[in-house]
Amino acid sequence: MSANTEIQPAHQGKTMGHNEWETFYKADISTKLHTFSRDGRIYDCLFSQQFDRNLLDRLIRLANHMRAITKVREGDDFLQSLLAHRRAMLYFSQPSTRTFLSFMSACHILGIKVLEIRDLKTSSQIKGESFEDTMLTFASYVDLIIMRHHVAGLAEKAAWTLNRAHRPVPVVNAGSGADQHPTQALLDIYTLQRYLPGGIDGKHIVMVGDLKRGRTVRSLSYLMKNFSDVRLTFAAPEAFRMEPDILEFLDRHMIHYRQTEEFHSILPDADAVYMTRIQDEHDTSGESKKVDYSPFYLKGEHLKTMKPHALIMHPLPRREEIATEIDGDPRAVYWRQERNGMWMRTALLAFVFGLEKTVLDHPAPAGERG
C-alpha cells in the first residue's frame, strides 16, 4: 500500500466489525485474495494483484471476441441480452470522464441498467449515513457496484462489508485514492499485448511522470510479474519518484527496473513509453508547483529517436506531456488505448457474471478474429 493511503471513516460512531476490518485491511494482500473470489473466479475486482497471466489472457481473448461479435448487429443484440435483468451502481466520488463513460458503455453493451451517483450532495451520506450503510443500501437494489473513491481502501472496505452481508454483490474498483486503479492496468496490458510485436514478454517499458501519485503506473507495475524478461524504467522528478512499496514488489518478483530523472536519452531503447500527467489533485501543500515538469514532456522532435514499433501510451487526460502534433503518429496509441478500456471493462464484467463461456461459444462473423 502506498504511504498516502488512509482510511477516513465516514461515520464517527464505531461501526460493526470496525476492528475486524482494520485487521483485515492491514493484512498482506496474498492472504486476502480468496476473500474476493467465488466459484474459482474473481468476484470483487479490487487490486491488480488479483490478476495472473492466465486470467489476463482469458480477459483479452474475451474482449477480442466481443469486438468480433459486434461487427454485426446480431452480435450487439446477443451481448445486450446477456445481463438485461441486472442493475449496476456507478458510484463516483471523484471527477472522471473516461473511467465513468467506459464503464457505463460496458454496462450498455451487456444490457445492464445503470444507476449513478456522481454528486454526493444528492445522496443520503449528507444525512449522516455511514459508508457501510450506504453500500448495504446499494446492495439492496443493484447487482453490481462500480466505485471510484478519493479515499484509498474504501472499495476494498465496500467489498469486505458486502461479502459479510445479507445480499452480497460484486464490487469493482474504478480508482481508489492514490492507491490502485486495476481496470486501468488491465486496459494498459491489453493495449501492450495487442500492439507490441510478440506481446509484452522481453520488452522495455518506460513510465514517465508523476509516478508517486499516479495510481495507473502503480497498478500496471504490479501486473508486470505476469510477464517474462520485462525491463522497466521509471522516469520521474525527484519529488514524485515511484513509491518504495512498488520497488520492493518488483525486487521480490525479480523484475528488472531502473530509476532516472532523464528519459529522452532512453527513448531509442524503449518498446513502450507510458506518459503520465502530474497529479496535482493529490497536492496537500502545493508541492506540484515546485517541480519543473517540462523535462517529462514528449515532443514531436523525439519521435525520430524512437523505434518504429514503439508504443506511446497515456492513461489520459493529458495536459502538455504529449504534444498534440504526436497524435497523428502511428505509434501514438493512446486513443486506441482509451477505447480498449471500454472493451476490457466489458470483458471483465461479463467474466465476473460468469459469462465467459457463453460469450466465447457465440460465433463471430466469418473473417473476424476471435
Next chain:
Amino acid sequence: MSANTEIQPAHQGKTMGHNEWETFYKADISTKLHTFSRDGRIYDCLFSQQFDRNLLDRLIRLANHMRAITKVREGDDFLQSLLAHRRAMLYFSQPSTRTFLSFMSACHILGIKVLEIRDLKTSSQIKGESFEDTMLTFASYVDLIIMRHHVAGLAEKAAWTLNRAHRPVPVVNAGSGADQHPTQALLDIYTLQRYLPGGIDGKHIVMVGDLKRGRTVRSLSYLMKNFSDVRLTFAAPEAFRMEPDILEFLDRHMIHYRQTEEFHSILPDADAVYMTRIQDEHDTSGESKKVDYSPFYLKGEHLKTMKPHALIMHPLPRREEIATEIDGDPRAVYWRQERNGMWMRTALLAFVFGLEKTVLDHPAPAGERG
C-alpha cells in the same frame, strides 16, 4: 396537514388558477380523492389516505407475484417488456438515496426509460420558469412523474395542474416536505404484513424518535385505519411529539394510541419497533441540538427484552438510533424493508399503468408463492 407545511410559489406572478388551487388545497382530503383517481383506480399517488385495505392487499399480492415471477429470467424479460415504451421523470429537489434508487430500479424492472433531474441548477427553473410550467414541460415528454420536493403540497399541486392540462400524466409523491411520504408507508405496511405472524391486525406498534417531523411515521399512522385492533405507542422527546393532526385522525378512527418519552420499558410488549432518525434538516433554529436524543436509541442490550417475533424497523438512513450490532439479529428487518420498497414501488407503478391483471395472469415458476 402538518403545521409546518407551506406553499412557496416558485413564480412571483399570479399563475393561472392560483386561487382555485388554494381553495382546493385547503379542502378536506376526503373530498379530493376522486380527483386523483381514474377508471376506478388510483392515478396520482399523493397521500397515504388514498389507500384502503383492499388496495393495500392487492398491491402486496402484486409485489409478491412479481418477486416470484422474477425467480426465472423469463419473468424478468416479461416485466421489462410491459412498459418499455414509457418514460418517467424522476424529479428530486431533495437529497435521496433509497427512494431515488428504488424508484429507478422499479422503472428498470418494468422497462420504463428514466429521465432525471436531481440538481435543479441544471434545469430551466433557474431561468425563472414557474413550477406549473416545469410540470407541463415534463408532461410533454414523459408518461409519469415521480417527484420529491422539499415544499409540502407541491406534488399535489403538480398532479392538480396536470389533471387540468392538455396531456395529463400521473404523479407519484416520493416525499413532500415534512408532510407525507406515501410510498414509504406502503413499503412499511408491506414489511409488517410480510413478517408479522398473522399480519398487522391486533398488533402493538411502537414508533420512536422525531415523530413531529418524520414524514414516514405520519404516513404510516394514516394507514393504520385499515387494520383492526392495532395499538400504537409514540415515543418521542417532548419537542418532537407527534403532531395533533395525526392524533386527531387516530381519535376519529378510534385507533388506540399513547404517547411517552420512555420506550425501553415498553419493548417487551411491542410487536414492531419503528425507529427513526432526528430530522435536523428541517431545523429552523437549531432545535435539534437542544434535545437529548440518546434515550431514543435501540442497543444490543435491549434485544433480550423483546418478543421473539418482534420486528425492528427503520426507514433509513440511520445514525445512532440502532446500534450496528443489532444488524445481525433476525428481528432486524430494516435491510429487507429497504428491498421491499423496491418491489412495492414496482407494484405501484404497474398498478397505476393498469397492469395488475396482466402481471397476475403471468404464471410464477413452480414452487414460488404468488
Next chain:
Amino acid sequence: MSANTEIQPAHQGKTMGHNEWETFYKADISTKLHTFSRDGRIYDCLFSQQFDRNLLDRLIRLANHMRAITKVREGDDFLQSLLAHRRAMLYFSQPSTRTFLSFMSACHILGIKVLEIRDLKTSSQIKGESFEDTMLTFASYVDLIIMRHHVAGLAEKAAWTLNRAHRPVPVVNAGSGADQHPTQALLDIYTLQRYLPGGIDGKHIVMVGDLKRGRTVRSLSYLMKNFSDVRLTFAAPEAFRMEPDILEFLDRHMIHYRQTEEFHSILPDADAVYMTRIQDEHDTSGESKKVDYSPFYLKGEHLKTMKPHALIMHPLPRREEIATEIDGDPRAVYWRQERNGMWMRTALLAFVFGLEKTVLDHPAPAGERG
C-alpha cells in the same frame, strides 16, 4: 455570425491545428456545408443554414410518420430496435430542461443508450484536459454527441475536430452560446407548417422580445429563406434589436422584414406571433434591468385582436411574456410546439443515422396519416 460569438479556448497551450481551425471558423458558411455532410446527407447538425426546403419537408414527413407508427405498441418496439446498439453523449454545459429532455426522449424512442454530462465539475476538464481531447474521448465510447455549450462555435469546433479524427461521430448542436440553436428552429418550422393553414408560404410572422440575444429567433430567421413570400416583423426594445448579420442575410435572400418597438397594433395582421423571454443570462453588465420589457408582453386582452387561425408560439421557458390565461386559447400552441420538438429531434437523429427509408417503409396503422 453574431457579434457576441467568441472562441474561448479551453486549453491554454496551442492545440493541434489551432490556426487551421481559426481559418476554417472565419470562412463563409456556404463553404463549410460540405464538411459537415456525408453520403449526400447531413452528418453534423450545426447551423440552420444546413437545411433547405427539401430537407425540411423530409424531416417533417419523417416526424409525422413516426408519430403515426407509435400509435400502436408494435411501432414503439420497431423504433426502439433501430438504434439499440448505439450510444449517445448528451454534453450540456448550460442549464436546459426542454432541449435536454427532448433529446433524451428522442434517444429513448430510437433505443439509443444515453450517457450524460451536465455538471462539468464531474468531468476531466477540471483536470486541465483540452476541449478537443474531451471530444475525442467521447468519440471513443459513443456514436453521437449532442452538445449544448455556452461558448458559440464550440459545437462546430467539436465536429471539425472529430471529422479529422480516428473515429468520427456526428455532432448535433443543441444550442451554442447566443449564436444558434438549429434544432429549435427545426421544431419551430415543424410547428408553423403543421398548424398554419397552407403552411408558412405567404404568411406574416411576428417575432417579439429580446431578438439580439435569443438564438432561437436567429436560427428561425435563417430558415425563412426556404419559404415563399414570407413577411417578418421584428418587435424588440431598442437595446435588443435583431443583429445586423441576420438583417443582411434577409436582405440578401430578399425576405421582407420590418422592425418595430410596438407590436400590439400589428397583431391583427399576424399569422404567427413568436414570443421570447429576455435573455438576461447573457448580460455582461446588467443591461436587462435597464429595459422596460412590459410592452413586449402578450395578455388575454390582445387575443380578441388576433386572427382566428393565428398561432401563438414561444420556445419556453416563459416568464411573463405570455399571461397564463392565454394557455387555454386554441391558438396558443407553445405546449404542442414543445412536444413537436421531441418528434422533430427523433426524426433528425433517425435521418443522421441513415434510417429515413427504413422508417418510412414501416407501415403506419390504418387511419393514421403518415
